[in-house]
Amino acid sequence: MAALFGSRVRRLRTAAGMTQEDVGRKTHVVSTRITQIERASGAKPTLELARALDAVLGADNLLVELWPYVYRETFPDWSRKFMEYSERAVTIQQYAAHVVPGLLQTEDYAREVLSLDALLEGEEQLEERLTARMGRQERLGSPDRPELWVVLDEAVLKRPIGGHAVTRKQLERLLDAAAERHITLQVLPFDQGGHEAMGGSLTVLTLPDGSEVAYTEGADYGQLIEEPTNVSRYKVIYDRLRAAALPPLMSLDMIRSVMEGDYRGTSIPSRSERRRVAQEQLQQSSGGRLRRGGRRVPGSRPRP
Numbered sequence: 001m002a003a004l005f006g007s008r009v010r011r012l013r014t015a016a017g018m019t020q021e022d023v024g025r026k027t028h029v030v031s032t033r034i035t036q037i038e039r040a041s042g043a044k045p046t047l048e049l050a051r052a053l054d055a056v057l058g059a060d061n062l063l064v065e066l067w068p069y070v071y072r073e074t075f076p077d078w079s080r081k082f083m084e085y086s087e088r089a090v091t092i093q094q095y096a097a098h099v100v101p102g103l104l105q106t107e108d109y110a111r112e113v114l115s116l117d118a119l120l121e122g123e124e125q126l127e128e129r130l131t132a133r134m135g136r137q138e139r140l141g142s143p144d145r146p147e148l149w150v151v152l153d154e155a156v157l158k159r160p161i162g163g164h165a166v167t168r169k170q171l172e173r174l175l176d177a178a179a180e181r182h183i184t185l186q187v188l189p190f191d192q193g194g195h196e197a198m199g200g201s202l203t204v205l206t207l208p209d210g211s212e213v214a215y216t217e218g219a220d221y222g223q224l225i226e227e228p229t230n231v232s233r234y235k236v237i238y239d240r241l242r243a244a245a246l247p248p249l250m251s252l253d254m255i256r257s258v259m260e261g262d263y264r265g266t267s268i269p270s271r272s273e274r275r276r277v278a279q280e281q282l283q284q285s286s287g288g289r290l291r292r293g294g295r296r297v298p299g300s301r302p303r304p
Contacts, residue, residue: 001069002040005050008066010038012057027052044070046128047135068132082203082215082224087139091147091206095188095197095241096156100170102133103140103148104177109170110134112162140183149184151241152251157187157258171259178252186245187254195244196237204231204238 013023013034020038024031027049037045037053045053050067053059086092094101099113107130114120114129139145152174160167178185188195203215214225214234225231246254 001066002044005045005063005066005070006038006040008059008063009034009053009057012059013038016057018057023053023056026056044125044128046124047131082213082222085205085207085213085215085224086203087136088207089146089205090208091149093149093204093238095151095153095202095238097153097197097199097201098155098159099161100152100156100174101150101201103137104150104174105133105137106166106170106173107134108166109161109173112166140177140180145182147182149186149242151186151188151238151245153188154190154254157255168259171255174255175252175259178248184248185251185255186242186248187251188241188245189254192244195241197241202234202238202241204235 009023013020019031020034021031024034027034029049033049037049045067047064047067050063050070054061054063057063092103099105100109102110105113110133111126111130114126114133120126140148157171161170174185177183197216201217203217205213205215207213212228212231212235214231216223216225216234225234245251
C-alpha cells in the first residue's frame, strides 16, 4: 500500500508539472521526504502530510482515503485483520489487563502508552499512530456506533501513566464514557484472584452478520481466533470475567475513589451480592439487558 500511495503521488505530481522540490515546499517538508514517499522508503507519511499532498496535488481525497491502508502496514500482521474487524463490529467486548483500551484513551494517555513501544521508529511514527488511534474513537459517536462493554482490571486504574494529571484526566474520561447508553464499564478487583485471561487482554467482536471473532494480545504478540468452537470458549471466559467483576455502579464508585486518591473509601460488594449480580449477567441474553446497577429493564433488547 505504501508503494501504491507513492506511485499515485508521483503520477499526480508529474501530471501537475511539479518537481519534488515544488511539492516539498508547498507541503512544508524537505524534498527528500517526497522522494521517500514516492519510493516507499523511510517512515510512512502522516495523516497531516497525506492531507497536504492531497490538497496540493488536487487528488480529490484519493490520498487521504489511501492513507489508513498505508498506516496499517506499520503494524504487525497479526493486528491488521483485527483492526479491520473492529471497524465493522456491532458489539465490542473487551477485557483490559494493563492499560485503558484505545477506544477510551485520552490523547495524552494514548501518547504515553504508544511511546512505550520499544520498536517505535521515532516521533513521526508516534504521531501517525496517535492520529489513527484518536480517529478510530470517532466511531463511538457515529450513527453506526458499536455497543461497547469493557472490563478493566484493577491494575489499569492503579497504574499511573504519564503522571498524576494525565492519569486523572483518563479516569475522568472513563466516567464520562460510562454515562453513554452504549458503553458499559466494570472493574475486576484484585481480590477476585486468578482467572483464565491473566497475562493479556481479550476482545470479542460481533460482526454485522452475527458471526464472532476473538482476539488475545500481550505486549509483543497477538492472536486472532476465528474458528467458532474456539471463539465460544473465549466468550465463556469473558462472561466469567464480567460475572467476577464489580457491578457497573460499584465499578464507577471505585474509579471515582481512585481518581480522588481515596481508594479505601471504595464500596466493595459482598461475595453474595457479586454472585447475585453474576447470575443476572450470565442470564441476561434471555431476558433483557441490565441497567448499570444490575437492574433488568423489561422489553429491552439483549445486551451482549
